[in-house]
Amino acid sequence: MSLFRNIVLAAVIAGLLSGLMLTVMQSFATVPLIVQAETFEGAGAEAGHSHDAAAPADHHDDAEAWMPADGAERFLYTAAANMLAGIGFALLLVTAAEALGGLKDWRGGLMFGLAGFLAFSLAPGLGLPPELPGMPAAELGARQLWWVATAGCTAIALGLLAYTRTPVLAVVAVVLLVLPHILGAPHPASHETAVPAELHARFVAAVLATSLVFWALLGAVSGLVRTRLRGGEEVYSAGTAEPVR
Amino acid sequence: MTTKTAAGAIGISASKIIPLSMTAMLGLFFVGFVGFSHMEVVHNAAHDSRHSLAFPCH
Numbered sequence: 001m002s003l004f005r006n007i008v009l010a011a012v013i014a015g016l017l018s019g020l021m022l023t024v025m026q027s028f029a030t031v032p033l034i035v036q037a038e039t040f041e042g043a044g045a046e047a048g049h050s051h052d053a054a055a056p057a058d059h060h061d062d063a064e065a066w067m068p069a070d071g072a073e074r075f076l077y078t079a080a081a082n083m084l085a086g087i088g089f090a091l092l093l094v095t096a097a098e099a100l101g102g103l104k105d106w107r108g109g110l111m112f113g114l115a116g117f118l119a120f121s122l123a124p125g126l127g128l129p130p131e132l133p134g135m136p137a138a139e140l141g142a143r144q145l146w147w148v149a150t151a152g153c154t155a156i157a158l159g160l161l162a163y164t165r166t167p168v169l170a171v172v173a174v175v176l177l178v179l180p181h182i183l184g185a186p187h188p189a190s191h192e193t194a195v196p197a198e199l200h201a202r203f204v205a206a207v208l209a210t211s212l213v214f215w216a217l218l219g220a221v222s223g224l225v226r227t228r229l230r231g232g233e234e235v236y237s238a239g240t241a242e243p244v245r
Numbered sequence: 246m247t248t249k250t251a252a253g254a255i256g257i258s259a260s261k262i263i264p265l266s267m268t269a270m271l272g273l274f275f276v277g278f279v280g281f282s283h284m285e286v287v288h289n290a291a292h293d294s295r296h297s298l299a300f301p302c303h
Contacts, residue, residue, distance in 0.1 A: 004264035008271070022297075030297040067289035074293065081279050081294035088275025095269045099257050121299060130299035143301035144281055207299050 002232030007094050010229050014094075014221040015087030022086065022214040023079040029206040031078070033199060034133060035070075040194040041134030086218060089116060094222050096155070100163050106224040113219015115162075119155040121211040123177075127185030130207040132200055135193045138186035150180040 068074040097103045097112050124147045131137055157176035160169045257265075279291050280300035288295070288302070295302045 001264070003261065004267055007264070007268045011268070011272070026293065026297045031293050034293055034296050065285040065289055067286075067292070077290040078293040078297075081291035082298075084275050085279040085294060085298060088272045088277075088279065091268050091272025091275065095265050095272060098261065098268075099265055125299050128299070128301060131296065131302055133296065133303070137301070137303060140283075140301060140303065147301050148281075207297055211298065 003098075006226070006229045006231065006233065007091065007098065010222055010225040011090035011094050012087055013225045014090040014218050015085075016083050017086075017221050018090075018214050018218040019083030019086030020079065021217055022082045022210060023075070025210040025213060026078065026082070027075065029210050030203060033203045033206065037132035037134050037195050037199060037203070040196075086214070089120065089215075090218055090222050092116075093219060094226055096159070097222075097226075100159065103223040103226045105227055106220045109219040109221070109223020109226065110216060111219070112222070113215045113217070115155070115158045116219060117212050117215035119158060120151050121208065121215065123154040123180070124150045125204070125208065127181055129200075129204050132195050132203050134195050135200070136188040136191060138188045142186040146180065146185045150185075153177070153180055 068077040093109075093112050093116055094103070097108070103109050103112070127150060128137075128143055128147060137143060153176040157173040160173035160176070164170070278287065280295060280298065282288065282291075292302070
């Protein structure tokens with residue numbers, strides 16, 4: 001179990017640090033824009049734009065569901081969500097790196113972090129740009145499916161490009177990179193919204209910039225911690241069977 | 246198929262498969278919980294994080 005324990009420990013440290021960093025960056029760069037967009041939310045519905053089938057169900061008017069109060073509580077829940085997502089992404093990153101030969105130093109981790117940005121931020125963002133509250137979008141399930149498929153295809157393609165040397169697999173990689181965008185992301189019937197395009201443009205840029213720093217830090221810290229946490233793993237290199245707990 | 250070829254090409258040792266699939270599933274669970282859970286309460290708590298990480302929301 002030492003490999004499992006060491007990976008989880010490295011991922012927790014990297015996820016907590018980069019999640020915290022992301023929260024600080026977001027509180028300056030993206031959250032003010034989200035709050036600003038929320039003032040337009042519902043305005044579109046009143047103007048009669050959201051009555052078609054593709055309009056999103058508006059969660060915010062649902063008085064039944066709990067939501068964090070604005071201010072410190074909202075900030076804390078955002079921080080917790082960012083750190084949990086950070087730990088999850090770090091687990092995937094270190095697992096992929098380990099399957100592909102292991103992280104040797106922070107620079108190797110940084111490369112995996114940049115690949116993570118391409119697969120989980122940039123590629124899905126090309127088809128489904130980061131959304132502000134109050135913007136119309138296609139049905140949630142279809143968008144989530146496209147997002148996951150695109151991230152998965154892009155991650156596999158980057159792995160193939162970096163770790164295989166046969167022309168056939170390079171072609172497969174390019175197909176995997178391009179295919180989700182040719183098929184196209186699900187989009188709503190109408191993009192009409194009360195949210196100003198200028199606000200959305202600033203939000204997309206802010207999301208990409210903060211995500212890039214987040215992923216770079218996540219990868220570099222993962223690499224740094226992982227190279228220092230190898231206790232009890234000799235059993236794996238010796239080629240013996242899975243050790244008992 | 247392609248992933249198996251890639252993994253085979255760099256030679257992933259059999260003893261690593263179980264711990265690595267466990268860490269991968271744990272990672273998918275965390276990301277799925279924060280970014281994709283349809284539970285109203287989880288959505289509201291992770292709202293700003295979801296929007297800022299460009300997860301599909303609403």
